[in-house]
Amino acid sequence: MRVMERDGFVARCEAMGIERSVSLFLLQHESVEPGDHVMVHVGYAIQKMSEAEAKSIWDTFDEMFDAEEKARNA
Amino acid sequence: MPDPVNAKAKAWLARIHALPFKGRVRVMNVCGGHERTISMSGLRSALPEAVELIAGPGCPVCICPEEDVHAAIGLSLREGVTLVAFGDMLRVPANVPKREPRSLEAARAAGGDVRPIAGPREAAAIARENPSREVVFFAAGFETTTAPIAAMIAEGVPKNLSILLSARRTWPAVAMLLGAFSGKVETGFPSENATKQKPSEEAGFDALIAPGHVSAIMGPEEWRFVPEEHNIPSAVAGFEVDSLVMGFHSVLRQHLEGRAFLDNCYANVAKPGGNPTAQRLIAECFDVVDANWRGIGIIPQSGFALKPELERLDAVRRFGLDNEAARKRAGEMPPGCDCARVVLGKIRPNECVLYGKACTPRNPVGPCMVSDEGACRIWWASGLRHGAEA
Numbered sequence: 001m002r003v004m005e006r007d008g009f010v011a012r013c014e015a016m017g018i019e020r021s022v023s024l025f026l027l028q029h030e031s032v033e034p035g036d037h038v039m040v041h042v043g044y045a046i047q048k049m050s051e052a053e054a055k056s057i058w059d060t061f062d063e064m065f066d067a068e069e070k071a072r073n074a
Numbered sequence: 075m076p077d078p079v080n081a082k083a084k085a086w087l088a089r090i091h092a093l094p095f096k097g098r099v100r101v102m103n104v105c106g107g108h109e110r111t112i113s114m115s116g117l118r119s120a121l122p123e124a125v126e127l128i129a130g131p132g133c134p135v136c137i138c139p140e141e142d143v144h145a146a147i148g149l150s151l152r153e154g155v156t157l158v159a160f161g162d163m164l165r166v167p168a169n170v171p172k173r174e175p176r177s178l179e180a181a182r183a184a185g186g187d188v189r190p191i192a193g194p195r196e197a198a199a200i201a202r203e204n205p206s207r208e209v210v211f212f213a214a215g216f217e218t219t220t221a222p223i224a225a226m227i228a229e230g231v232p233k234n235l236s237i238l239l240s241a242r243r244t245w246p247a248v249a250m251l252l253g254a255f256s257g258k259v260e261t262g263f264p265s266e267n268a269t270k271q272k273p274s275e276e277a278g279f280d281a282l283i284a285p286g287h288v289s290a291i292m293g294p295e296e297w298r299f300v301p302e303e304h305n306i307p308s309a310v311a312g313f314e315v316d317s318l319v320m321g322f323h324s325v326l327r328q329h330l331e332g333r334a335f336l337d338n339c340y341a342n343v344a345k346p347g348g349n350p351t352a353q354r355l356i357a358e359c360f361d362v363v364d365a366n367w368r369g370i371g372i373i374p375q376s377g378f379a380l381k382p383e384l385e386r387l388d389a390v391r392r393f394g395l396d397n398e399a400a401r402k403r404a405g406e407m408p409p410g411c412d413c414a415r416v417v418l419g420k421i422r423p424n425e426c427v428l429y430g431k432a433c434t435p436r437n438p439v440g441p442c443m444v445s446d447e448g449a450c451r452i453w454w455a456s457g458l459r460h461g462a463e464a
């Protein structure tokens with residue numbers, strides 16, 4: 001997800017139009033600023049990553065949602 | 075609809091098809107996210123026939139011991155207790171006498187205060203909002219989830235919150251499949267104390283795709299024992315199609331060239347050394363212990379337990395539960411359910427006689443049909459019905 005703004009260890013993040021509050025507590029060893037991308041699991045950012053990486057993950061998600069949708073409607 | 079296999083992945087698939095296969099190669103993954111990508115994007119049929127993809131131990135909900143599920147159901151029915159758990163846990167069945175609730179969902183229908191949550195911070199928030207209730211967080215997960223639980227603890231836990239912990243480590247299950255624990259087990263990596271390993275024939279796989287998110291936390295190095303001690307080609311991959319297909323190419327090429335090393339096809343996320351803050355917090359909150367896996371048994375060094383100084387957070391102690399007795403009584407798997415062998419990659423989901431007959435996502439018999447990370451559920455959701463289609 002892309003970091004939009006941070007307040008202490010809590011950041012507002014966005015991915016595919018969905019906004020979430022994300023804890024940055026596990027990334028204390030990194031500098032995380034608005035515009036950075038993070039991998040999020042159960043509400044916690046677990047690793048910083050490049051924008052390209054984030055993009056390809058979204059693509060996969062989009063494709064999987066489509067595939068699941070198709071499976072459900074089949 | 076976009077093609078699930080994008081151009082980059084297609085290029086890697088073409089390279090895989092150009093490899094000179096001689097016989098069957100079995101590639102195991104140990105991550106529910108991997109299995110979802112493989113099944114949903116139809117990768118099994120996109121690969122050469124010689125390649126068999128096996129879903130291994132990648133679902134923490136599926137292996138959560140029956141005694142823990144049973145304890146959670148019991149707690150949720152106590153006066154003044156609110157039980158919170160990841161949504162997947164709510165439908166996991168336990169073996170109980172007919173009239174008793176057999177899942178947390180059934181316990182809720184019977185009047186228990188059971189609430190699904192999406193993360194540990196929600197558990198703490200619910201406890202803060204309900205100071206007069208005892209809130210129990212039933213937490214099952216692998217390292218990727220254990221780190222956020224440690225973060226929650228480090229950030230300060232409300233007095234009325236306790237944890238029923240069912241956290242597991244991934245690599246010891248793979249080490250067990252490889253026979254690394256057949257001898258005397260002490261602490262540390264199997265490479266330090268492994269007795270001689272099983273050949274891959276017995277282990278059930280010839281190559282390993284290691285989990286990217288677990289590696290993002292613990293560091294990819296954790297998986298080096300697989301190629302170095304057991305001579306099994308390995309690659310860390312994320313759950314995007316490209317990363318996975320790159321991983322397949324790497325391990326298949328290693329296999330065909332008679333080499334074995336740990337490749338990293340997810341290097342931007344699974345960074346060398348992993349996440350140091352996460353590892354520090356895990357080490358501060360938990361001890362590594364031998365732990366029970368549902369239907370499989372005790373796997374050495376495969377679980378996390380709260381440190382003695384955090385005993386006050388342990389729901390088992392706070393409520394005086396006797397989990398040892400429950401373990402002895404536990405019926406393990408529901409009758410007829412072959413989840414344990416599915417989890418270990420010994421059979422495919424659709425080889426279970428109940429698959430799609432008595433057992434469907436609507437009426438799950440075993441945990442593998444409940445969880446989004448369970449192989450049975452993933453296969454069913456992606457439309458796999460008969461052996462021939464796999």
Ligand code: SF4
Pocket residue numbers: 410411412413414416423426427428429430433434438439440441442443444450
């Ligand atoms: S199909 Fe159902 S009963 Fe069979 S192994 Fe899977 S979850 Fe268990």
